[in-house]
Amino acid sequence: MVFKRFFDRGTPVDPPQPEVLDDDDAAADLTVAPEDDSHLPEEAPDRPWYERAAEVIAGGASTGSKRPGAMYGTETPDGPTHFIHAAGCHVVATDGETYVDCSMALGAVALGYAEPNVTRAVLDAVGGGHVSGLSSTFEVAVAERLCDIVPCAERVRFLKSGAEATSAAVRLARTYTGRDVVIASGYLGWHDWASDSPGVPEGVRRDVLRVPFDDTAALETAVRTAGDRLAAIILEPVVERMPTDTWIARARELATRAGAVLIFDEMKTGFRLAPAGFQEVSGVTPDLATFGKAMSNGFPLAAVVGQRDVMDAAANTWISSTLASEAGALAAALTVCEWHDQADVCGMLATRGAEMRRVVGDALSASGIPGVTLAGLDQMWLLRFDDATRERAFLARAAGHGVLFKRGAYNYASVAHDDAAVQAIEHAASAAFVDIQEAS
């Protein structure tokens, strides 16, 4: 198999490092130098990319969190909006500047951008023909790995986005139980059943009872309301902090007692807190779980996994996507699994995240600026500002000092955040806090 060239299974080896391939030539083959812009779309020198985007992309960006307003709190951005190159924890933006990135593609990339082993595996898979009228062998190989890694996984289905995976999980639960009502907590994607946005029919909303994170009383009330129509309880298990044991244990108990399906959405927690995510850390096994993001280090792939009987309800409904088993993203996922076999990736994310968070916290304390707090876990932490103007100023100034922090959402540690990156983060946070303190 492709990855065996990079990871010699069975032989003790040093943990793979993000910037190192087995041989330098191979690494050189894979690296597109930032100055080589021959593969890039043509720039219009007099027009910023965000302006071009605003004219042709509805809402300005296809990913909500990458809209200028979402990134900087203003439609006229105070920092870069488009990149031309990404490697490790760095992005080169259209202004030609290199930034240390703390958002890591909204948590989709934990090993680092353009991680050479992942890139090589993807290129090999794509070069070998990544789709055909037959299923790819990678589909089976990655499913086998997930069944080894994830406690609840006896069967797997692949999809291309997290929203598809959570929707598939809910469809499976409804098919398996023959019931309609879903109790839901957290962000579970943009599809109708998971959304309160305009455009969602009232009839769809009616069968989804939303409950707040870690609110046991609300969960119990919702279960009573659902009665014998309860198909599933689907939870984003970690939101800025671990939940109480009580909430999770009660969810497990109530779902079992009602004959409903318990689903953990491990989109952010999977391959980050632990390879199997929250269920591995908590020891509580759901019936189904959904994975995506770090599972394939930024290549488009998601999965619903779970208990055999519930997953086999797939035979009685219709869940299918033309490119679900496309081999490039699956090859990336296989290499991610190999990384986790060979190195304590989640330990590295915790250690690096703790350092990132500590230096930002120290800079904040030293500045004495009020109304700013640090929240989240080490692996995924965020800055919360009481004052939007101050937040905007901080983000703009930090970008000016070479670091991109995420506005109002998680900053994610990656394996590629090395000592130099942590120092850059420390410097940018200190300088930005000092700048806004002096300006106030």
Ligand SMILES: Cc1ncc(COP(=O)(O)O)c(C=O)c1O
């Ligand atoms: C917990 C959770 N579930 C589902 C999703 C949706 O995933 P996607 O954006 O890949 O559709 C996300 C995305 O941020 C998420 O964080």
